[in-house]
Amino acid sequence: MASGSAYPPSLLNRFSFLLGKLYFRALDAEADELSSLHVSVKQQAALTVLADEGPMTQHELGRRLGIDRTTVVGVVDGLDGDGLVERRRSPTDRRAYLLTLTPAGRDTQEQGRQRVAEAEHRFLGALGESDRARLRELLARALGDG
Amino acid sequence: MASGSAYPPSLLNRFSFLLGKLYFRALDAEADELSSLHVSVKQQAALTVLADEGPMTQHELGRRLGIDRTTVVGVVDGLDGDGLVERRRSPTDRRAYLLTLTPAGRDTQEQGRQRVAEAEHRFLGALGESDRARLRELLARALGDG
DNA sequence: GCTGATAATCAGAAACACTGAGTATCTCGA
DNA sequence: TCGAGATACTCAGTGTTTCTGATTATCAGC
Numbered sequence: 001m002a003s004g005s006a007y008p009p010s011l012l013n014r015f016s017f018l019l020g021k022l023y024f025r026a027l028d029a030e031a032d033e034l035s036s037l038h039v040s041v042k043q044q045a046a047l048t049v050l051a052d053e054g055p056m057t058q059h060e061l062g063r064r065l066g067i068d069r070t071t072v073v074g075v076v077d078g079l080d081g082d083g084l085v086e087r088r089r090s091p092t093d094r095r096a097y098l099l100t101l102t103p104a105g106r107d108t109q110e111q112g113r114q115r116v117a118e119a120e121h122r123f124l125g126a127l128g129e130s131d132r133a134r135l136r137e138l139l140a141r142a143l144g145d146g
Numbered sequence: 147m148a149s150g151s152a153y154p155p156s157l158l159n160r161f162s163f164l165l166g167k168l169y170f171r172a173l174d175a176e177a178d179e180l181s182s183l184h185v186s187v188k189q190q191a192a193l194t195v196l197a198d199e200g201p202m203t204q205h206e207l208g209r210r211l212g213i214d215r216t217t218v219v220g221v222v223d224g225l226d227g228d229g230l231v232e233r234r235r236s237p238t239d240r241r242a243y244l245l246t247l248t249p250a251g252r253d254t255q256e257q258g259r260q261r262v263a264e265a266e267h268r269f270l271g272a273l274g275e276s277d278r279a280r281l282r283e284l285l286a287r288a289l290g291d292g
Numbered sequence: 293g294c295t296g297a298t299a300a301t302c303a304g305a306a307a308c309a310c311t312g313a314g315t316a317t318c319t320c321g322a
Numbered sequence: 323t324c325g326a327g328a329t330a331c332t333c334a335g336t337g338t339t340t341c342t343g344a345t346t347a348t349c350a351g352c
Contacts, residue, residue, distance in 0.1 A: 007289075008210050010198045011191060015266050016172040018285040021212065023165035025289075030162055045157060052156045059299060064154050066167065068341060073301060095299040095348045120161050126290050135284045139164035142281065143153075143171075144272045205330060217309060219332060241317045241330040 022123075029123040033115035037108055038082065042067070042075050044116065047084065047101065047109035055098040057090065084108055168269075175269040179261035183254055184228065188213070188221050190262065193230065193247065193255035201244040203236065230254055 011017040030041045039047070042065070049064050050056070056064075062072040076099060079085040084105035087097040101109065124132050157163040176187045185193070188211070195210050196202065202210075208218040222245060225231040230251030233243040247255065270278050 006209075007212070008195050008198060010194045011211070012286050012289075013282070014191075014262065015270065015282065015285070016169065016176055016187065016262075017191065018282065018289060019165055019169040019172055021289055022285060023162065023169045026162040026165055041162065045160070045163065048156045048160075049154050052154060057299070063152075065157070066153070069300075070302080070342085071340060090299095093299080093349070095346095097300075116160065116162075124161065124288055127284065127288050131284060131287070134280070135288065136159070136161065136164065138273065138277060138281045138284065139161070139168060140158050141277070142270055142273050143158070143164060143167055203330070214310060215331075216311085216333085220309095236330095239318070239330080241315095243331080 025123050026119070029119035030116055033119040033122075034112055037112055037115065039084070039108060039112060040075075040078070043079055043084075044109070044112040046075055046079065047105055047112060050085065050099055050101050051106060051109045055088070055100045057093075057096040058099060059096070061099060079105065171269050172265070175265035176262055179265040179268075180258055183258055183261065185230075185254060185258060186221075186224070189225055189230075190255070190258040192221055192225065193251055193258060196231065196245055196247050197252060197255045201234070201246045203239075203242040204245060205242070207245060225251065 007017075007021075027041060030044075034041060034044055037044075045065055046061060049061060053064075058072045058076060059069060061076075062069050065072075067075075076085065076087070080087055082104075083102055086100045086102055088100050090096040090098045120132075124135075127135065153163075153167075173187060176190075180187060180190055183190075191211055192207060195207060199210075204218045204222060205215060207222075208215050211218075213221075222231065222233070226233055228250075229248055232246045232248055234246050236242045236244045266278075270281075273281065
């Protein structure tokens with residue numbers, strides 16, 4: 001018998017435990033789906049923000065993603081090296097780059113978007129469509145609008 | 147104006163992003179609440195499992211918490227050093243310890259349980275009671291019973 | 293043209309958990 | 323009862339990830 005729950009009931013009542021387990025499962029699923037595109041989860045998130053909101057500085061990208069300025073450097077290094085984004089000097093501020101998607105970057109972003117959707121479908125397989133929507137809504141609301 | 151959402155809409159649709167942000171917010175809130183008890187989030191989780199399920203080996207504790215065997219050593223070192231758990235040799239297997247809560251450990255666990263509840267209340271303040279319950283239920287179900 | 297702030301970068305540190313090896317002990321079977 | 327292989331715990335070292343602090347170039351305000 002593969003009997004019973006692997007996790008203790010006392011921990012399954014704890015939000016941090018539930019969130020953590022599900023979060024790392026989500027990351028693994030996404031990383032797995034994205035691996036064939038040779039982009040990391042962070043990189044795909046960066047491409048998505050750039051696709052949706054247009055060119056922005058590294059500083060701004062970091063703010064949107066909620067990651068450190070020095071971490072952004074590495075993420076963008078990878079994308080730049082693969083020809084998915086370009087670092088163009090801002091015409092109005094020569095300290096800053098305007099990160100711009102290349103056609104290849106736009107293409108990769110679109111493919112990645114689908115892979116992420118598949119990953120979510122896979123790791124949330126235990127929930128039906130309406131429950132997934134309800135979960136998404138609750139999580140977004142819990143996070144607050146700010 | 148502190149206008150609008152800090153996070154891009156495209157990321158607020160993504161489960162891994164929502165889960166991650168909320169997870170780290172939960173960890174921070176719990177760590178903050180638990181700091182005055184001088185126990186980490188992992189340590190409090192360990193105390194909780196021991197309180198609920200009685201003495202067990204380090205190997206078993208690691209399995210329940212989902213953490214590596216070598217990581218358990220450090221967690222238990224801390225608890226042992228603070229007199230919250232005792233490493234008693236198992237009478238049936240002299241390789242193994244039976245981790246046992248001390249009275250102080252039991253007391254700390256109970257206080258910690260309340261602090262964690264307060265932390266959850268705080269970091270999920272945007273949700274009402276029934277929404278919190280619904281979220282917990284959906285997360286547990288998404289994680290699967292296994 | 294100063295002064296203080298900001299964008300990007302880099303080297304090093306800090307936090308984290310894991311790998312692999314070592315010791316002691318157990319279980320199983322001949 | 324002996325030997326082989328598995329298991330519990332520990333430790334040193336490694337790898338990963340992110341942050342801190344300093345640097346360079348540039349900007350904005352006075």
